[in-house]
Amino acid sequence: xxxxxxxxxxxxxxxxxxxxxxxxxxxxxxxxxxxxxxxxxxxxxxxxxxxxxxxxxxxxxxxxxxxxxxxxxxxxxxxxxxxxxxxxxxxxxxxxxxxxxxxxxxxxxxxxxxxxxxxxxxxxxxxxxxxxxxxxxxxxxxxxxxxxxxxxxxxxxxxxxxxxxxxxxxxxxxxxxxxxxxxxxxxxxxxxxxxxxxxxxxxxxxxxxxxxxxxxxxxxxxxxxxxxxxxxxxxxxxxxxxxxxxxxxxxxxxxxxxxxxxxxxxxxxxxxxxxxxxxxxxxxxxxxxxxxxxxxxxxxxxxxxxxxxxxxxxxxxxxxxxxxxxxxxxxxxxxxxxxxxxxxxxxxxxxxxxxxxxxxxxxxxxxxxxxxxxxxxxxxxxxxxxxxxxxxxxxxxxxxxxxxxxxxxxxxxxxxxxxxxxxxxxxxxxxxxxxxxxxxxxxxxxxxxxxxxxxxxxxxxxxxxxxxxxxxxxxxxxxxxxxxxxxxxxxxx
Amino acid sequence: xxxxxxxxxxxxxxxxxxxxxxxxxxxxxxxxxxxxxxxxxxxxxxxxxxxxxxxxxxxxxxxxxxxxxxxxxxxxxxxxxxxxxxxxxxxxxxxxxxxxxxxxxxxxxxxxxxxxxxxxxxxxxxxxxxxxxxxxxxxxxxxxxxxxxxxxxxxxxxxxxxxxxxxxxxxxxxxxxxxxxxxxxxxxxxxxxxxxxxxxxxxxxxxxxxxxxxxxxxxxxxxxxxxxxxxxxxxxxxxxxxx
Numbered sequence: 001x002x003x004x005x006x007x008x009x010x011x012x013x014x015x016x017x018x019x020x021x022x023x024x025x026x027x028x029x030x031x032x033x034x035x036x037x038x039x040x041x042x043x044x045x046x047x048x049x050x051x052x053x054x055x056x057x058x059x060x061x062x063x064x065x066x067x068x069x070x071x072x073x074x075x076x077x078x079x080x081x082x083x084x085x086x087x088x089x090x091x092x093x094x095x096x097x098x099x100x101x102x103x104x105x106x107x108x109x110x111x112x113x114x115x116x117x118x119x120x121x122x123x124x125x126x127x128x129x130x131x132x133x134x135x136x137x138x139x140x141x142x143x144x145x146x147x148x149x150x151x152x153x154x155x156x157x158x159x160x161x162x163x164x165x166x167x168x169x170x171x172x173x174x175x176x177x178x179x180x181x182x183x184x185x186x187x188x189x190x191x192x193x194x195x196x197x198x199x200x201x202x203x204x205x206x207x208x209x210x211x212x213x214x215x216x217x218x219x220x221x222x223x224x225x226x227x228x229x230x231x232x233x234x235x236x237x238x239x240x241x242x243x244x245x246x247x248x249x250x251x252x253x254x255x256x257x258x259x260x261x262x263x264x265x266x267x268x269x270x271x272x273x274x275x276x277x278x279x280x281x282x283x284x285x286x287x288x289x290x291x292x293x294x295x296x297x298x299x300x301x302x303x304x305x306x307x308x309x310x311x312x313x314x315x316x317x318x319x320x321x322x323x324x325x326x327x328x329x330x331x332x333x334x335x336x337x338x339x340x341x342x343x344x345x346x347x348x349x350x351x352x353x354x355x356x357x358x359x360x361x362x363x364x365x366x367x368x369x370x371x372x373x374x375x376x377x378x379x380x381x382x383x384x385x386x387x388x389x390x391x392x393x394x395x396x397x398x399x400x401x402x403x404x405x406x407x408x409x410x411x412x413x414x415x416x417x418x419x420x421x422x423x424x425x426x427x428x429x430x431x432x433x434x435x436x437x438x439x440x441x442x443x444x445x446x447x448x449x450x451x452x453x454x455x456x457x458x459x460x461x462x463x464x465x466x467x468x469x470x471x472x473x474x475x476x477x478x479x480x481x482x483x484x485x486x487x488x489x490x491x492x493x
Numbered sequence: 494x495x496x497x498x499x500x501x502x503x504x505x506x507x508x509x510x511x512x513x514x515x516x517x518x519x520x521x522x523x524x525x526x527x528x529x530x531x532x533x534x535x536x537x538x539x540x541x542x543x544x545x546x547x548x549x550x551x552x553x554x555x556x557x558x559x560x561x562x563x564x565x566x567x568x569x570x571x572x573x574x575x576x577x578x579x580x581x582x583x584x585x586x587x588x589x590x591x592x593x594x595x596x597x598x599x600x601x602x603x604x605x606x607x608x609x610x611x612x613x614x615x616x617x618x619x620x621x622x623x624x625x626x627x628x629x630x631x632x633x634x635x636x637x638x639x640x641x642x643x644x645x646x647x648x649x650x651x652x653x654x655x656x657x658x659x660x661x662x663x664x665x666x667x668x669x670x671x672x673x674x675x676x677x678x679x680x681x682x683x684x685x686x687x688x689x690x691x692x693x694x695x696x697x698x699x700x701x702x703x704x705x706x707x708x709x710x711x712x713x714x715x716x717x718x719x720x721x722x723x724x725x726x727x728x729x730x731x732x733x734x735x736x
Contacts, residue, residue: 061629062708064706064707065599068599171713172712178709179712179713186712187712401632402705
């Protein structure tokens with residue numbers, strides 16, 4: 001554990017290195033490192049410096065508007081916010097969502113998982129994984145990938161496009177649609193739309209499976225390196241189905257500690273506050289959630305694909321389940337802790353999403369017109385879903401006039417806040433401690449952050465446009481070294 | 494009684510347009526299938542002339558088509574680059590004066606302000622947003638009143654007074670302080686006899702007056718302006734324009 005690196009005991013005489021912005025996380029994030037005269041790391045922090053304010057400005061808005069409003073939190077996974085908010089609104093209007101609407105929402109969500117995971121793996125992370133973390137920066141992007149591995153790049157684009165088509169046909173638009181409404185859905189999937197999606201699904205499954213094979217091969221070529229890079233042990237939290245299966249749309253909360261022992265299981269997520277609290281720290285706008293019974297210091301945990309694949313008892317689709325077993329076997333039968341194993345777990349989930357889409361498309365319920373219900377009104381609602389990046393909690397309270405009076409959102413990146421900080425500290429100790437700074441070494445820090453697929457790694461890294469400026473100051477504040485990466489990917493000092 | 498004789502005529506954009514006594518330029522244009530952009534005018538109600546989108550050039554002078562009586566031998570131009578430029582500027586000013594957040598607005602796709610903006614090829618608000626704090630009133634059990642989106646067309650004022658016979662709405666203040674008010678001692682819609690079935694609840698061209706719990710029930714692809722632009726929709730006189 002490197003928790004002590006969060007705050008240096010005597011920061012006054014240390015050099016400060018800032019990576020700012022790391023990229024855009026719906027705004028800005030940065031990494032700061034404090035080094036002594038020998039470049040030994042004394043403090044490492046990953047800060048979110050942008051304040052969003054959605055929880056504030058939904059106040060006063062009518063509850064049925066909010067699922068559409070809050071999906072603007074993100075352009076990559078708006079479906080997740082849309083669904084989580086609508087699940088909360090289902091509760092507010094007392095709706096038992098009809099079976100057909102539940103399946104249509106699941107289909108939309110699987111499209112979302114497919115496109116988001118494909119985007120992250122092929123566009124954002126594959127360049128690091130295929131070329132090496134310190135490969136030439138000009139090559140380490142999707143364009144470089146397309147030049148060196150055109151088939152892989154094409155499959156990545158096609159997988160994402162297919163996921164977006166699933167979203168379009170269920171929600172009305174590829175991004176920021178309005179298909180989900182409190183109590184159900186506003187449209188079904190017509191036979192023509194179903195047949196259009198069925199045409200390509202076999203190929204999508206084949207390509208998704210190939211992606212699992214690709215990351216498995218990469219990982220297993222250098223297992224010691226991948227296991228140790230930015231790694232540490234932690235608790236994991238995710239939703240699981242009542243029978244323990246992986247379920248990304250609905251279930252109970254399960255948390256296991258770093259030894260695999262159950263902390264809580266099958267918890268009704270509407271009582272999440274009894275199990276999870278949030279801490280505010282002065283140096284970041286992002287809150288630090290923790291598991292109550294473990295306290296502020298020890299209660300942090302990880303969410304997302306690695307947590308889900310580790311936590312579930314099985315995956316309810318055939319190919320993905322076979323891959324989960326291989327993954328588990330690789331980890332010696334217990335939870336895999338490696339930061340870079342996130343990529344492997346993510347691709348297993350993408351395969352599951354593709355298989356689940358195929359199953360759902362053959363379900364005649366998707367053509368049903370029984371799409372909406374409502375029941376007894378109540379004044380608060382909680383919706384939880386497994387978004388591509390992890391557990392997503394939306395909690396709203398309304399007044400008698402049906403306006404939002406309070407909102408609390410805990411998004412996946414927030415759950416992973418401490419975990420990403422931990423990964424940054426591990427990498428700083430493993431690779432930067434005592435070294436001369438280079439762009440390649442800095443990218444190691446980003447690789448660790450990127451493994452979590454926080455929104456921060458999205459747009460910028462994809463096309464090599466992430467601007468970076470790193471300054472090395474001596475103890476008196478004098479500039480010793482500066483390295484700048486421009487938005488065109490060129491470096492200068 | 495038979496229809497009034499169309500003994501007179503004028504031209505609009507070079508097209509011969511007949512009219513009868515008492516008709517405005519807008520009435521005659523509608524009857525002849527000539528589109529003149531509009532927001533505050535709805536043929537079901539008395540003309541108002543406030544939005545100025547229907548301003549046309551009449552024998553070289555600018556007039557609001559919805560209030561100007563048609564006259565023999567008038568030479569009217571409407572669909573000109575200059576007038577459309579002015580119309581676009583008017584719509585842009587409406588966008589920056591109010592708080593029109595189309596991405597989260599349930600009227601999106603059914604909104605005449607949005608449709609007019611598309612029709613006039615508005616690509617950005619251009620002007621600096623005022624970001625005026627505007628009230629919302631959710632006190633009515635079936636109606637949500639959002640003044641952020643009110644463009645002061647007074648269609649609800651006219652519908653409530655002329656059709657519903659209730660006088661629920663009015664306009665107060667002057668200049669930039671002009672705003673829609675509710676005719677109740679408390680100023681709250683919940684304290685009036687307003688009903689969701691009232692005509693005034695159906696006529697808002699934007700998303701200022703909303704029937705509660707109906708938002709987003711119409712899927713994308715089936716909304717009023719998903720497949721028809723505002724000229725096609727508004728050229729169907731006496732049909733509801735905003736459902």
